[in-house]
Amino acid sequence: MVTMVGSVVVIRLLLMVQLLLAMAATGEALDTAYYAATCPDAEAIVHNTMERLHYTDPTLAPALIRLLFHDCFVRGCDASVLIAPTPRYSSERAAIPNYALRGFGAVDAAKRALEAACPGAVSCADALALAARDAVELLGGCRYDVALGRRDGTRSDPWEVDLPAPFARLDDVLAYFAARGFSAEETVVLFGAHTVGGAHCSSFRYRLTGPDSGGAMDETLRRDMLDTCGAADLPLDTDPAAFFDPDTPFTVDNNYYAQLMSNRTLLQVDQEAATHPDTAPHVAYYAASPGAFLQRFSEAMAKLSNAGVLEGDAGEVRKVCSRYNT
Numbered sequence: 631m632v633t634m635v636g637s638v639v640v641i642r643l644l645l646m647v648q649l650l651l652a653m654a655a656t657g658e659a660l661d662t663a664y665y666a667a668t669c670p671d672a673e674a675i676v677h678n679t680m681e682r683l684h685y686t687d688p689t690l691a692p693a694l695i696r697l698l699f700h701d702c703f704v705r706g707c708d709a710s711v712l713i714a715p716t717p718r719y720s721s722e723r724a725a726i727p728n729y730a731l732r733g734f735g736a737v738d739a740a741k742r743a744l745e746a747a748c749p750g751a752v753s754c755a756d757a758l759a760l761a762a763r764d765a766v767e768l769l770g771g772c773r774y775d776v777a778l779g780r781r782d783g784t785r786s787d788p789w790e791v792d793l794p795a796p797f798a799r800l801d802d803v804l805a806y807f808a809a810r811g812f813s814a815e816e817t818v819v820l821f822g823a824h825t826v827g828g829a830h831c832s833s834f835r836y837r838l839t840g841p842d843s844g845g846a847m848d849e850t851l852r853r854d855m856l857d858t859c860g861a862a863d864l865p866l867d868t869d870p871a872a873f874f875d876p877d878t879p880f881t882v883d884n885n886y887y888a889q890l891m892s893n894r895t896l897l898q899v900d901q902e903a904a905t906h907p908d909t910a911p912h913v914a915y916y917a918a919s920p921g922a923f924l925q926r927f928s929e930a931m932a933k934l935s936n937a938g939v940l941e942g943d944a945g946e947v948r949k950v951c952s953r954y955n956t
């Protein structure tokens with residue numbers, strides 16, 4: 631019995647090491663001109679789709695930035711998060727950290743347009759990386775180059791979704807990002823994505839009744855959020871949401887850092903970044919440096935887009951992003 635338990639532990643550890651090694655791949659074989667011969671208009675096709683959707687629903691762009699993060703930190707940027715669960719097989723989408731994840735329809739729309747122009751050429755992982763880049767630009771962030779040639783994964787397992795919870799301790803989160811090659815500074819910069827979009831009350835309602843590791847929430851914000859959320863948990867299908875940065879919820883800017891410094895943020899883990907010794911100096915710097923934030927945010931997003939990618943003959947190029955080819 632002990633040996634059986636022991637071997638299960640060893641197998642799980644080996645799988646974990648394998649996953650982390652895969653995550654260390656940084657996309658060196660990717661190339662901005664990858665589709666020059668097979669789909670020269672790929673970037674324009676994704677951009678046009680995103681632009682059209684953005685003007686009818688500005689909440690989509692923040693959703694796509696989150697979608698990229700949730701894809702790239704689980705098995706790398708391989709579009710595994712896009713696989714839809716079926717009655718027979720679950721998938722990453724069904725995992726708790728992926729609660730309220732949105733933007734799948736936007737990637738599907740971009741992929742349909744890509745398939746119409748160049749069937750079987752462009753992977754869903756590339757479509758998502760491009761869509762997230764366009765989202766940053768449409769929200770006023772700096773445009774960055776996305777090297778292409780990612781392949782789509784053939785596995786999507788809800789049990790592998792180990793994304794941090796909003797109440798995770800920052801020490802653990804920094805270690806988690808470091809294991810994927812991101813410094814404390816880069817982590818703080820990526821957290822800056824929480825300057826756009828918002829969160830459902832279920833992610834932060836517990837903070838409204840008392841201080842936590844993030845410290846006490848600003849009293850005015852706490853009262854506003856009590857009005858929005860109520861003090862008691864509601865069924866998830868009636869879970870209200872609030873913008874992270876209510877003044878400019880659809881603009882990539884450095885407001886997030888000023889909010890952190892005045893305890894005016896929703897998520898506990900974000901708030902802890904304002905006081906943690908490894909992150910507080912970066913928070914103060916980016917609060918005072920709007921241009922530096924925009925530049926570094928785009929660089930960090932470009933790096934995120936290359937995390938643990940599948941290249942060459944690995945995986946496949948899916949025809950439909952929500953399901954495997956076979």
Ligand code: HEM
Pocket residue numbers: 689692693695696699729730731732794795796797803820821823824826827828829830831833897899
């Ligand atoms: C410890 C790390 C992180 C935690 C715990 C976290 C947690 C969350 C939570 C709980 C929400 C609200 C979801 C909802 O209720 O709808 C959210 C939203 C969001 N997150 Fe994060 N996040 C983290 C890091 C990141 C990173 C690295 C990025 C991107 C680079 C990101 C981008 C976003 C965006 C853009 C939204 C708004 C989505 C929307 O409005 O649909 N997050 N995050």
